[in-house]
Amino acid sequence: MKISSRFSLGLLVGVLAAAPLITLATAAGASSQTPYQTGAANSGTPNSSMVVKNSSGAVTSYGNGAITYTVPSPALATLGQSLYLENCASCHGVNANGVPADGTSGAFPNLVGLGSATIDFWIESGRMPAANPRSVQADRRTPRLTHDQAVAIAAWINSLDPSYPAIPTPHLAGANVADGAALFALNCAACHTIEGDGDALAQGTYAPSLRNIPAFQVVEAIRTGPGNMPRFTGNLSDYQVRDIVAYVTEYLQHPRNPGGLGLGGLGPVAEGFVGLLIGVGLLALIGYWVGERQ
Numbered sequence: 142m143k144i145s146s147r148f149s150l151g152l153l154v155g156v157l158a159a160a161p162l163i164t165l166a167t168a169a170g171a172s173s174q175t176p177y178q179t180g181a182a183n184s185g186t187p188n189s190s191m192v193v194k195n196s197s198g199a200v201t202s203y204g205n206g207a208i209t210y211t212v213p214s215p216a217l218a219t220l221g222q223s224l225y226l227e228n229c230a231s232c233h234g235v236n237a238n239g240v241p242a243d244g245t246s247g248a249f250p251n252l253v254g255l256g257s258a259t260i261d262f263w264i265e266s267g268r269m270p271a272a273n274p275r276s277v278q279a280d281r282r283t284p285r286l287t288h289d290q291a292v293a294i295a296a297w298i299n300s301l302d303p304s305y306p307a308i309p310t311p312h313l314a315g316a317n318v319a320d321g322a323a324l325f326a327l328n329c330a331a332c333h334t335i336e337g338d339g340d341a342l343a344q345g346t347y348a349p350s351l352r353n354i355p356a357f358q359v360v361e362a363i364r365t366g367p368g369n370m371p372r373f374t375g376n377l378s379d380y381q382v383r384d385i386v387a388y389v390t391e392y393l394q395h396p397r398n399p400g401g402l403g404l405g406g407l408g409p410v411a412e413g414f415v416g417l418l419i420g421v422g423l424l425a426l427i428g429y430w431v432g433e434r435q
């Protein structure tokens with residue numbers, strides 16, 4: 142056997158043996174289903190398949206098997222107002238319209254008309270009450286108010302001008318993490334990086350790291366678009382949001398290294414590719430060695 146034919150035999154064996162690895166690598170990236178595209182319906186609005194109303198006809202919760210959105214009880218509004226006056230009114234004003242006591246209109250964001258998910262997100266992520274009212278972007282911090290207090294404040298602000306989305310609870314059990322990975326790469330990685338570590342954006346702002354963010358807050362961020370982040374509504378269904386959230390909280394935050402090697406958490410695609418390189422190389426060598434012996 143000539144060197145060249147031995148080499149091509151080796152290459153052929155290598156490529157054949159590597160085929161399953163290529164399939165593995167693409168399976169992780171490709172989205173096998175896109176049946177969730179549902180327009181404005183079923184996207185954090187009460188157009189969803191499940192809408193629960195109380196005896197006076199007010200919506201109390203809505204959603205579907207992927208995410209339930211709960212409207213804070215109006216009975217909490219009185220408590221919420223006093224918590225608001227104590228913790229928020231110095232900046233956002235006693236009427237929550239962004240006008241503080243000195244009367245400077247537009248000094249702070251107007252909160253009237255924001256959904257309870259927005260209010261809850263900014264409080265429960267520790268961004269509010271703001272540590273530094275002059276910073277370009279409020280940072281995530283240890284929350285100063287409890288979940289119950291955040292819900293009560295949201296109930297009061299919602300009573301001024303009822304709006305959506307309400308506070309989400311994702312049901313991650315049926316999530317498709319592979320679809321979530323593909324959707325994350327498409328919709329989120331440009332700003333947060335493919336590893337979810339975050340990155341600098343324009344004008345001194347940044348897309349934060351997505352490590353250790355509770356699942357419901359990932360839904361809140363996607364559905365409300367805090368700061369410079371776009372708000373994803375009709376373009377992502379609740380099922381797709383659930384898949385993304387599962388990927389962020391179950392995979393990005395706790396990488397399982399399915400490739401068997403850590404590789405700095407490059408993910409199954411990169412690890413599959415490394416497997417391919419090593420596999421082809423090794424098998425080419427074996428092919429060469431088999432040819433040598435004939």
Ligand code: HEC
Pocket residue numbers: 225228229230231232233249250251252255259260263264269270271272273274275276277278279294367368
């Ligand atoms: C010290 C001043 C200050 C206090 C107190 C404060 N905020 Fe803010 N708030 C701000 C500033 C400044 C921003 C804009 C920050 C940014 O864009 O990152 C903001 C932004 C927000 C936003 C986002 C608005 C939007 O349109 O995106 C919400 C919601 C909010 N605050 C709610 C609250 C609530 C609720 C409280 C009380 C628990 C509170 N804030 C207390 C200064 C304050």
Ligand code: HEC
Pocket residue numbers: 266278279280281325328329330331332333342346347348349350351354358359362363367368369370371373385389
């Ligand atoms: C255009 C850039 C951009 C895109 C695209 C984007 N984000 Fe964001 N994201 C941001 C910025 C900026 C913030 C911080 C907002 C702030 O604090 O003012 C943020 C905040 C978040 C937070 C809150 C993190 C924290 O520290 O509390 C989560 C969770 C999040 N994004 C998830 C996502 C997901 C999931 C997607 C894709 C569906 C996505 N983002 C797409 C820019 C982006």
